[in-house]
Amino acid sequence: MRLSLLQLPLALLLVSGGAYAQQDSLLAREKAIAAIKLMDGGEPDKSIPLLEEAAKLDPESLDYPYEMAYARYLMKDYGKSVDILRKLTRRDDANDRVYQLLGNSYDMAGQKEKAIETYEKGLKLFPASGNLYLERGVVEVMKEDFNKALAYFEAGIAAAPMYPSNYYWAAKIFGNYTQEEVWGMIYGEIFLNLERNTRRTVEISKMLYLTYKSEIKIAGDSASVSFSKNNVINVSYDPKGGPEALAAQLKNLKMPYGGAVYEPNLAIAVAGEKIINLQTLNNIRSRFLELYQQKFRSMTKVPVVLFDYQQQVKEAGLLEPYNYWILGYGQEQDFTDWRAANGELFNRFLEWVKDHRLAISEETRFYRARY
Template identity: 40%
Template sequence: MRQIVISILIITLSLNSFSQEKSDKVIAYEKAVKAIKLMDNGDIDKSIKMLRESQQLDPENYNYPYETAYAYYLKNDYKKAIQELEKVLTYKENSDQCYTLLGNIWDMEREPEKAIAIYNQGLEKFPNSGRLHFEKGNVLEVLKKYDEALNIWEEGILRNPPYPSNYHTASIYFCKYTTEKIWGILYGELFANIERGSKKTEEISKLLYETYQSAITIKSDTEVGVSFSKAAQFPISEKADNLQIPFSIPYEMTMALSVIPEANENELGIKSFSNIRTAFITEWYDKNRNTEYPNILFDWHKKLIDLEHFESYNYWLFMKGNEKEFEEWYNQNSEQFDKFIEWFSSNPMKINDENKFHRTQYE
């Protein structure tokens, strides 16, 4: 069953509402807070009763019927949940989460087309909702419309850069099911920076490690192979002005040069990937590739190198791909790693509308 994010009732009340004599809106709010606590403790029926009372006191507030619908969802009474949510969608003020819950219920009811219709309706009202893009993409994936699903997830990345889940699914798709692993490793690392410490982060850590291993081949002490992308061809026209080489070509060339110093290694692991990625960034910036192909992730790497945190960062990033190697390294470098984590905890990578990455920026 698809995970539903439990909503937290957020109601903005003006300070004037809190007079000596409580207004109906304040009483409704207080009842709803108690109702949600009851819901969380499993007393669903009593919770619904109190939410109905809140709705009568403040009928213009969509939160109360939404929470009522969620209560019915918890009871597996999807028919009543749908009825409540259909009312919620008629409110002038509601949220993308209302459309998400209704769409997800239709999906669980094995009505994927109805689910997609609801997500589309929600996206008309909330076009920048990362959550709605993510859920719509998931249903399209179940329908085996893989390219459409990927397009929706990437649109979600573009429209709502801080929302993590679209990076997660796009990364898996590119790394596992396409020849363009280059986008998978970039999206995956961005996801790891946005959503730290979750099971999905561990999954991406392992995926990134395995993708680097499969894409880099040591043929001899002097010959290496790099295959993060097969899109190495591009059309050339006599009329072409300001021709820009596709990002994947200088990326793979620079990566290949960065791999050569590791060619004498019997097996590539976290240490090798850290060395390769350090050499890559050094070469990339020495050749001013960063001006032609701006990339917030590479800027982040450069910053970490300058702060002498990049080695620790790489061991953090690839940790789940080779836990034994990480543990052995950490035992020898615990002070260095702990210092990095302390810095990392208070200095996250900034990803927002002004500072973002999307593969279409190179088109």
């Protein structure tokens, strides 16, 4: 997903200069915004004259030659894009997006090694660049070297925890190509909170739902959950014993995070359910959160930021619509029926979540190496 440099706050672009300079900067910005609309509308060739005018009005700005390079990229004139961007890398104000687009241009021109070299150079200069880790990881995905790809995506998550695309790719790999689905479940749900209403969110919502369906097995009064390799947690539910009896079955298990925290907690939460659908997953996830807060949160060095956010949602009285919102694309008709019956509650959640988004700081980052 492209973020234009022109989406930066206008105040950052006008921090210096007199009235005439500011007037020229404003006019240049207006022309560039019009140019970007042309690009987004599939007419990058028509955007170039506007960007050239913008560059003349504000020759010190990096933004306009960058956008010209992007227009050339869209026109598949990768050589010209490379020429522009190589000059920009020599500027003191060159940023990570310059290296990202330069690497992409090399890649599309068939110069794979130059692309990798560019991404790596960019990462040395901008080690907190989530988008450069993303590009480097995608290179490895194309080679089907998923372990190496994960190393880049998870490094990107650690470096830029609010950048969604690395979570997206990490979730896809863990969910579809490994037996360590636990990480895909958490990365995937974090992604859904950071990116809204895109093709990718539909894809990950379905993946989470189908993973629950495939990895929770229920047979009579017994259930098994398997979200981590070689850690299949089998339990038998006795209604007389309740959750405490289930906890007793699990207390001697010594395993890494997936087996020591996530799976035992989920196994207890599943108890008593007979099928897996949106309604029962809402029940399971609600019990999971309660058990996590009571018993499991203290078992990790760093609390899971996603589960702490879920607790905020619960305290607002909105955990049920949140759970349906996260998993709804996995069972769309049931989600539609639930929304029709709970329209006021769901709308209240949608209003609440606008002002209460998941926020991840350096201290609360979630990535596998911390657990």
